[in-house]
Amino acid sequence: MSRDMSYAAVMARKNEIMKASLGIDFSAYEQSPVRFDYEKMMRDTGFTLEELVRIQRETKVGDTPLFELRNLTEAVRKISAPGKGATILLKDEAANASGSFKARRAAISCYEAKRRGFAGVATATSGNYGAAVASQAAQRGLKCIVLQEVYDSRGVGQPEIVEKGRKCEAFGAEVHKLTVGPELFYVMLTTLEETGFFNASLYTPFAIRGIETLGTEIAAQVRARYNRDPDAVIVTHAGGGNLTGTARGLLTAGAAKTRVIACSVDLSGLHMASDRDFNRKSFTTGHTGFGVPFATWPDRTDVPRNAARSMRYMDEYRLVMQGEVFYITELLAKLEGIERGPAGNTSLTAAVAIAREMDRDKIVVVQETEYTGAGKHHNSQLAFARSMGIEVRRGDPRENVPGKNIVIPERLDQVAGHDQPLDKLRVSYLKNAAKILPAASWSPEDKAFLAADVKKDSAWLDSVLPQLKA
Amino acid sequence: MNKIPAETWVEIEQVILTPAQRAPSVPDDTRATPYVRRISGFLAAPAEVGAEATIRTLIGRTLTGTLRTVNPSYSHSFGETVPELLRIGLGGQA
Numbered sequence: 253m254s255r256d257m258s259y260a261a262v263m264a265r266k267n268e269i270m271k272a273s274l275g276i277d278f279s280a281y282e283q284s285p286v287r288f289d290y291e292k293m294m295r296d297t298g299f300t301l302e303e304l305v306r307i308q309r310e311t312k313v314g315d316t317p318l319f320e321l322r323n324l325t326e327a328v329r330k331i332s333a334p335g336k337g338a339t340i341l342l343k344d345e346a347a348n349a350s351g352s353f354k355a356r357r358a359a360i361s362c363y364e365a366k367r368r369g370f371a372g373v374a375t376a377t378s379g380n381y382g383a384a385v386a387s388q389a390a391q392r393g394l395k396c397i398v399l400q401e402v403y404d405s406r407g408v409g410q411p412e413i414v415e416k417g418r419k420c421e422a423f424g425a426e427v428h429k430l431t432v433g434p435e436l437f438y439v440m441l442t443t444l445e446e447t448g449f450f451n452a453s454l455y456t457p458f459a460i461r462g463i464e465t466l467g468t469e470i471a472a473q474v475r476a477r478y479n480r481d482p483d484a485v486i487v488t489h490a491g492g493g494n495l496t497g498t499a500r501g502l503l504t505a506g507a508a509k510t511r512v513i514a515c516s517v518d519l520s521g522l523h524m525a526s527d528r529d530f531n532r533k534s535f536t537t538g539h540t541g542f543g544v545p546f547a548t549w550p551d552r553t554d555v556p557r558n559a560a561r562s563m564r565y566m567d568e569y570r571l572v573m574q575g576e577v578f579y580i581t582e583l584l585a586k587l588e589g590i591e592r593g594p595a596g597n598t599s600l601t602a603a604v605a606i607a608r609e610m611d612r613d614k615i616v617v618v619q620e621t622e623y624t625g626a627g628k629h630h631n632s633q634l635a636f637a638r639s640m641g642i643e644v645r646r647g648d649p650r651e652n653v654p655g656k657n658i659v660i661p662e663r664l665d666q667v668a669g670h671d672q673p674l675d676k677l678r679v680s681y682l683k684n685a686a687k688i689l690p691a692a693s694w695s696p697e698d699k700a701f702l703a704a705d706v707k708k709d710s711a712w713l714d715s716v717l718p719q720l721k722a
Numbered sequence: 723m724n725k726i727p728a729e730t731w732v733e734i735e736q737v738i739l740t741p742a743q744r745a746p747s748v749p750d751d752t753r754a755t756p757y758v759r760r761i762s763g764f765l766a767a768p769a770e771v772g773a774e775a776t777i778r779t780l781i782g783r784t785l786t787g788t789l790r791t792v793n794p795s796y797s798h799s800f801g802e803t804v805p806e807l808l809r810i811g812l813g814g815q816a
Contacts, residue, residue, distance in 0.1 A: 259743060259745055323814065324816075327816035331816075395781040395782075397781070403758075405754075405755035405756075405758075411799075414798045415798055418798075421762070424781070425781070426761065426763075426780050426781045427761070428759050428760075428761055429760040429761070430738075430757070430758065431755065431756075431757055431758045431759075432752055433744065433745065433752055433757050434745055435744065438739075438745070439738060439759065447783075525749055525752055526749045526751055526752060527749075527751045579810060582807050582811055583810060583811045583816055586810065586811025586812065587811055587814060587816065626799050626800055629801070631803070632798070632800050632801040634804040635804055638804070646806050660806050
């Protein structure tokens with residue numbers, strides 16, 4: 253009997269498909285409808301830190317340089333109050349095999365797929381992760397399929413995503429170029445069913461553990477050169493894996509006092525699944541369209557339980573505007589002599605604003621860069637935006653309206669970003685949990701888990717319970 | 723009749739879901755359009771543009787769809803000059 257391939261029927265089979273394609277029985281970790289044993293799930297990956305490092309070194313991943321941005325730091329000090337202006341460091345993750353930190357995630361996923369005897373790996377992503385999986389699969393002798401949301405209904409592709417698709421094919425992957433829609437997950441499930449490939453999801457425990465080496469490297473490199481821990485590490489935030497893995501690595505290294513600060517491009521007002529809005533944004537990731545929903549409910553991905561739980565580790569959340577990031581990207585080239593892509597430059601933009609508020613003897617680390625080039629370059633992004641009818645001009649970045657204009661600052665002191673209050677996101681997370689199990693039914697253990705999942709304690713949770721009814 | 727020879731590098735297109743079959747959660751502007759996939763590969767047998775064709779992908783899988791493009795290529799670039807970027811950071815000044 254042939255299987256029912258309708259949207260509803262395939263979605264109904266998702267748990268069995270994911271179990272077969274990951275070899276993880278997520279039900280073993282479930283403790284209540286709103287609680288699971290996160291740490292056990294992470295431990296059961298079985299890798300020590302030394303093993304993660306060894307696996308990554310085999311396939312050209314990790315041990316990336318940490319640069320001090322001397323000229324940018326000086327420029328920030330010139331516009332700061334006396335005694336202010338922290339040293340800005342940049343972890344050059346573009347040096348990984350596929351040109352981004354995503355190689356760290358893909359390295360462990362592909363190693364695991366090979367070890368378990370899968371013939372190939374599949375992943376659904378329009379981001380750098382596709383190229384990372386394709387690059388790692390090529391090195392491990394695995395077949396690779398990458399599913400990408402590339403086009404609007406007119407067949408117009410975001411230049412940055414088109415470039416990422418090219419890179420996947422360059423590494424020998426079969427690339428599925430799809431139009432806009434959340435049905436990407438449906439296609440992922442049908443692909444896994446057809447091929448029997450390993451689900452190299454961004455959100456498995458393997459993928460997230462692979463990022464831990466980024467945190468441990470930062471701690472070791474800063475200590476070796478400056479004899480201290482970094483005061484703040486700034487992470488471009490979308491799905492939450494980058495922040496989760498880096499923060500876990502910092503904790504493993506004992507850098508418990510380092511503040512972990514998330515940063516996203518503010519794209520509020522644009523609908524992520526809208527055919528019209530799709531090409532009216534200049535950032536394909538690292539923006540609030542992913543950052544906020546994933547923070548307030550991580551378990552919305554292609555795995556039943558998401559190993560990327562950003563609110564567990566987040567101390568602060570800064571938003572920046574598209575125009576601010578383009579300005580800083582240009583400044584990085586002119587002042588520091590390196591060209592890098594948009595993802596790392598998002599956190600670099602926040603770092604400028606944050607370093608300005610911190611004392612001079614402090615250290616802030618921008619924890620990633622990515623490669624740039626045709627399609628990904630900021631000139632390419634801005635020219636495309638203009639062709640889509642977006643107004644591009646210099647001015648006060650506070651006048652940025654996502655989808656309508658991009659206002660590039662005139663001066664460095666206009667790069668400020670703005671704060672995304674964390675308690676508001678924490679309450680949103682709890683409201684999402686209450687949709688699954690009403691708050692009145694939460695046990696003390698449930699409350700302890702939910703509080704820890706947003707970096708708080710049960711007493712705090714009890715104090716905000718009245719807000720859940722609002 | 724202008725058949726494209728077998729083994730040519732081509733791109734096919736498949737309609738995966740018609741507007742009526744799309745996910746319940748999609749916004750209205752997206753729901754008005756079909757969900758479409760394009761994949762490149764080597765043409766398995768001679769076929770015409772616009773007709774059904776079978777390809778062998780880079781990993782050796784066989785897939786069928788409508789033949790759309792012959793020798794699909796990438797033409798993304800650095801884009802037209804954006805004058806607003808040109809003066810940023812000149813002379814080392816932020």
